[in-house]
Amino acid sequence: MGKKLIQVSVNGKSEERAVEPRTLLIHFLREELNLTGAHIGCETSHCGACTVDIDGRSVKSCTHLAVQCEGSEVLTVEGLADKGVLHAVQQGFYQEHGLQCGFCTPGMLMRAYRFLQENPDPTEAEIRMGMSGNLCRCTGYQNIVKAVQHAARLLKEQATATA
Known part of the structure; x- marks a missing residue:
């Protein structure tokens, strides 16, 4: 073929x-x-x-x-980044140390990006469920959850600033 x-x-x-x-x-x-x-x-x-x-x-x-x-x-x-400015999910992972070896990070970032568009104000349990299809073998997930929460706050602030 x-x-x-x-x-x-x-x-x-x-x-x-x-x-x-x-x-x-x-x-x-x-x-x-x-x-x-x-x-x-x-x-x-x-x-x-x-x-x-x-x-x-x-x-x-x-x-x-x-x-x-x-x-x-x-x-x-x-x-994800726009003209050198990190997207909120990238900022969240950076600020909250949501990575360790970094292998899973690109997939985590992309899932967090879409997840926060689907659910802009998630609870911790919703984040854990929404990110459950992406595995990390290093971190134990706590900082990944914190990173997604941080990104959600940043996105909310950005939306408020442009409204």
Whole structure:
């Protein structure tokens, strides 16, 4: 079977590439677009290190085909910051030390980004449930929860300031 031409917006930039139909999105991002923030962890969608945002949904890119993204908008961790200014979730993880080795961090950031759009004022229990599809083998999660809470406060402040 031959390559298929796909057009996709990645971090606001239109990309058009010919890909093998079986190419996983994680490989397309890392190998074709040189966006190496999303990590390959388990390759079974259990760990969440490969999480990206596609058309307003958190998606584990290790089990999603690149051709499924035809016409979609994909946001990766590289696209979170705006002109060098960290996004609120990035600031939260930095301020609250929500990382240790850093391997899971890109996926955690992307899931936290989408989660806070789905639930802008979450409780601790809701954060733990909302982030449960992303595993961290180092931190014990307490600082990750604090980081998401911090980001929620920052986003609320930003919304109030622009209203």
